[in-house]
Amino acid sequence: MPSSKAMAAAHPNQTKQAGYAALVAGTLLSISPSALAHVSEQGFVLLLPTQVYTAAGIAVVVATLVALATLPQRAALVLFRAKRWRSMLTGRRFSILISLFATAVLLALIALGWFGPRDPLKNLLPLTIWTLWWIGIVSLQGVFGNVWHWLNPWHGIAFFLSGDNSNVATPTRVSDEHTQAWPALILFVGFYALMLADIAPDDPARLASIVGGYFIVSLIGIKFFGAYRWFQEFDFTALVFRLYGYLAPLSQSSKQTDQSGFGLPGWALLESPKPSLSVSIFALIMLGCGSFDGINETFWWLGIIGVNPLDFQGRSSIVWPTLIGMFSANLLLVGVFAACVYLGLVLAKRQRPHTTVSFINLFCHLSLCLLPIAFAYHVSHFIASFLVNVQYSIAAISDPLNRGSDWLGLGQHYVTTGFLNNHHTVEILWLTQAGIVVFGHVLSILLSHGIAVRLFQHHRAAVSSQIPLAAFMVAYTFLGLWLLASPRGA
Numbered sequence: 001m002p003s004s005k006a007m008a009a010a011h012p013n014q015t016k017q018a019g020y021a022a023l024v025a026g027t028l029l030s031i032s033p034s035a036l037a038h039v040s041e042q043g044f045v046l047l048l049p050t051q052v053y054t055a056a057g058i059a060v061v062v063a064t065l066v067a068l069a070t071l072p073q074r075a076a077l078v079l080f081r082a083k084r085w086r087s088m089l090t091g092r093r094f095s096i097l098i099s100l101f102a103t104a105v106l107l108a109l110i111a112l113g114w115f116g117p118r119d120p121l122k123n124l125l126p127l128t129i130w131t132l133w134w135i136g137i138v139s140l141q142g143v144f145g146n147v148w149h150w151l152n153p154w155h156g157i158a159f160f161l162s163g164d165n166s167n168v169a170t171p172t173r174v175s176d177e178h179t180q181a182w183p184a185l186i187l188f189v190g191f192y193a194l195m196l197a198d199i200a201p202d203d204p205a206r207l208a209s210i211v212g213g214y215f216i217v218s219l220i221g222i223k224f225f226g227a228y229r230w231f232q233e234f235d236f237t238a239l240v241f242r243l244y245g246y247l248a249p250l251s252q253s254s255k256q257t258d259q260s261g262f263g264l265p266g267w268a269l270l271e272s273p274k275p276s277l278s279v280s281i282f283a284l285i286m287l288g289c290g291s292f293d294g295i296n297e298t299f300w301w302l303g304i305i306g307v308n309p310l311d312f313q314g315r316s317s318i319v320w321p322t323l324i325g326m327f328s329a330n331l332l333l334v335g336v337f338a339a340c341v342y343l344g345l346v347l348a349k350r351q352r353p354h355t356t357v358s359f360i361n362l363f364c365h366l367s368l369c370l371l372p373i374a375f376a377y378h379v380s381h382f383i384a385s386f387l388v389n390v391q392y393s394i395a396a397i398s399d400p401l402n403r404g405s406d407w408l409g410l411g412q413h414y415v416t417t418g419f420l421n422n423h424h425t426v427e428i429l430w431l432t433q434a435g436i437v438v439f440g441h442v443l444s445i446l447l448s449h450g451i452a453v454r455l456f457q458h459h460r461a462a463v464s465s466q467i468p469l470a471a472f473m474v475a476y477t478f479l480g481l482w483l484l485a486s487p488r489g490a
Contacts, residue, residue, distance in 0.1 A: 053430070053431070053434050053481070054434075054478065054481040054482065054485075057434055057437065057438040057477060057481050058474060058477050058478055058481075060438050060442060061438065061441050061442060061445065061473065061474055061477045062474060064442045064445050064446070065445060065466075065470045065474075068445065068446070068449045068463070068466075069463050072459075076446060076449045076450040076453055077270075077450055077453060077454070079264050079446060079450070080263060080264050080266065080267040080270050080446075080447075080450055081263060081267070082251075082261035082262060082263030082264075082267045082268075083261055083262050083263065084260070084261045095149070095150055095155065095156075096155065096156045096159050097156070098150050098151070098156075099150070099151070099152055099153060099154070099155035099156030099157075100156035100157070102151050102152065102153040102156075103153040103154070103156060103157055105153070106153045106211070106215065107215075109124055109125045109128055109129075109208075109211075110125065110208045110211055110212045110215070111208075112124050112125050112204070112208075112400060112401075113125035113126075113204040113205055113207055113208025113209075113211070114204070114205055114208045114209075116204060116400065116401060116402070117204070117401070117402035118204060118205075119402070120202040120203065120204060121389075121392045121396075122392070122395075122396055122399075122402045123204040123396065123402075124393070124396045124397065124400050125204050125207055125208055125211070126202045126203075126204055126207055127389060127392055127393040127396055128393070129207060129211065130201075130202065130389075131385070131386060131389040131390060131392075131393055132390070132393055135378075135382040135385065135386045136386065136390070137151065138240070138241070138244065138378065139378070139379050139382075141241045141244045141245055141248070142244040142245070142247045142248060142375045142378075142379070143248055143249075144248055144250060145245045145247075145248025145249075145250050145251040145268075146245055146248070146251070147241070147245075148237070148238065148241035148242075148245075149241075152231075152237075152238065153215075154215075154218050154219070154222060154231075154235070155227075157219060157222070158222045158227035158230075161219065161222050161223045161227070162222065162223075162226060162227045173242065173272065174232075174239070174242050174243065174246075174272060174273075174275055174279055179232050179233060179276055179279070180233060180276055180278050181232065181233050181234075181239055181276065181278040181279050181282055182233075182278045183233055183234045184233060184234055184235060184236040184238075184239045184278075184282065185236070185278055185281060185282045185285065187234070187235075187236040188236035188239070188240065188282065188285065188286075188289075189285065189289075189326075189327075189330075191236060192289040192293070192326065193323060193326065194210065195293070196289075196292070196293060196296065196322050196323075196326055197315070197318075197319050197322040197323050197326070198315075198319075199314075199315050199316045199319065200315075218230070218235060221234050221235075239279070239282060240286065243279075243282070243283055243286070243368070243371055244371065244375055245268075246266065246268045246269040246272060246368070246371060247265050247266050247269065247371060247372055247375055247443075248265065248268075249262055249263060249264065249265050249267075250262050251267070251268040264443075264446075265372070265443055266371075266372060266443055266446070266447045269368055269369070269371065269447060270447065270450050270451065270454070272368065274361065274364050274365060275364050275365075275367075275368060276364070277360065277363075277364060279364075280363060280364040280367035280368070281334060281367070283367045283368050283370060283371055283374070284330070284333060284334050284337060284367050284370060285330050285334075286371070286374045287333065287370050287371075287373055287374035287377070288329050288330035288333040288334070289326065289329075289330065290374050290377045290378055290381065291329070291333070291377060291479070291480075291483075292325065292326050292329040292330070293381065294377065294381055294483040295329075295479075295483060296322065296325060296326075297488045298483070298486040298487060298488055299486070299487035299488065300486060300487070305318070305321055309487075309488075336472065337363075337367070337370070337469075337472065338363060339468070340468040340469045340471070340472045341359065341362055341363045341366055341468075341469065342359055343467075343468040344362070344464070344465035344466060344467060344468045344469055345357065345359055345362055345465060347464040347465060347467055347468070348452075348456055348461040348462070348464045348465035349461075350464065351458065351460045351461040351464050352456060352458045352460075352461040355456055355458075355461060357455050357456060361455070362452075362455065362465070365451050365455065366448055366451060366452075366469065368447075369444050369447040369448035369451060370444060371444075372439075372440040372441070372443040372444040372447065373440045373441055373444050373473070373476060373480070375440060376436045376437050376439065376440025376441070376480075377437065377440070377480060379436050380432075380433035380434075380436040380437050380480075380484060381433075381483075381484075383429065383432065383433055384420065384429065387419070388415065388417055391413075391415040391416070392415055394408065394410070394413075395410065395413050395415065398410050398413070430484065430485070433484050434481055434484060437477070437480045437481060437484065438477065438481075441473055441476065441477045441480070444473060445466075445470065445473055448466060448469060449462065449463075449466055452465050452466055
């Protein structure tokens with residue numbers, strides 16, 4: 001990502017609070033180094049009373065847990081009932097045309113990466129990949145659902161490459177436990193390694209080669225494995241979008257693909273079949289990488305690895321520490337989550353000794369319940385970055401070759417970060433970020449309880465199974481809110 005910072009962060013948290021945050025972060029992630037500078041993101045001097053907001057957010061999460069433990073068993077399931085209707089957006093030809101247009105746009109962006117401006121903040125390729133796509137379109141997927149099904153640049157080409165043209169549509173739902181997505185998991189880890197550890201992920205020519213290479217590999221994969229299998233098992237972008245699509249209030253039914261529905265965010269997740277172990281771990285890795293993406297920028301983290309944030313020597317100096325940290329963080333997260341699920345199952349069996357729910361079954365189902373937390377971190381973490389860099393994107397669209405053109409009629413266009421220098425707008429931004437994080441945790445708790453009720457068919461067993469996971473989520477709430485307010489550098 002473009003590594004220029006529009007701001008420099010500092011937050012006067014009390015020593016005691018920082019110590020608690022360090023303990024939680026060390027428990028949930030891992031102690032290893034890394035630093036990533038996102039596009040013009042983060043970093044104002046946050047002088048708000050974040051201790052109060054953090055305490056209030058955690059209190060909301062705890063109150064949700066208490067309410068679920070005392071309310072009737074059916075309450076959690078009633079919340080996720082959706083209004084159904086037959087899907088209207090089934091035009092196959094129209095979706096193929098849109099996809100082919102997206103393909104043309106992607107090829108033009110790759111060309112711009114190679115032959116366009118060298119400045120990442122003036123070249124549309126890095127701005128599109130890191131701002132409009134990874135922040136904007138991913139966020140839209142979790143809110144409106146099924147966006148990537150229409151914008152996927154490989155979907156239209158697959159119609160011509162696939163030997164069976166009757167089944168080339170990109171899947172809108174994750175398949176059952178028989179679908180193994182280990183290749184997609186490996187590619188996703190590689191994608192995050194590029195973001196966090198590559199010495200110049202925002203360099204236009206370098207990024208053009210990477211995106212162009214993945215484009216060609218995808219075409220070969222579609223031809224060799226078939227479109228449907230490629231999008232289900234290999235294409236990490238399709239899997240990320242499908243998983244986040246489960247969270248949209250307006251979503252497609254998991255049981256009947258010709259039906260859409262509207263309900264509480266995450267209703268489609270409760271209807272989804274048991275995912276495979278690979279998809280379950282993929283969902284956990286989405287949360288782990290997103291969390292590590294935030295924590296590795298903090299002054300606290302840089303201090304642990306002996307890096308002076310005010311005299312940062314460059315990304316090339318921390319490539320290996322970053323990679324080790326990312327892998328360690330995800331391994332520890334999966335281990336902690338598995339331990340919480342196992343302890344929960346032990347507690348549930350004390351309430352219902354003859355339950356047939358297995359550890360793997362519970363692990364695979366509950367892992368998807370962390371998707372709201374991962375999505376909330378993704379959106380809140382990048383809000384400031386998006387507000388700044390979308391302005392660069394508009395300017396680049398108006399003058400893609402950086403030759404003084406003004407296709408959009410913007411006139412003299414200036415990118416502003418003034419809203420980050422005003423106390424009132426900063427407070428609004430912080431409260432929005434904190435609210436998104438807290439809502440994500442509350443939704444995750446509701447979903448996990450609903451799944452537990454469906455699996456155990458016994459209220460006390462379901463509640464007991466959630467006790468260790470509830471402690472995990474409360475701790476993660478604290479970590480997430482601390483990350484938003486923590487001083488950042490590098």
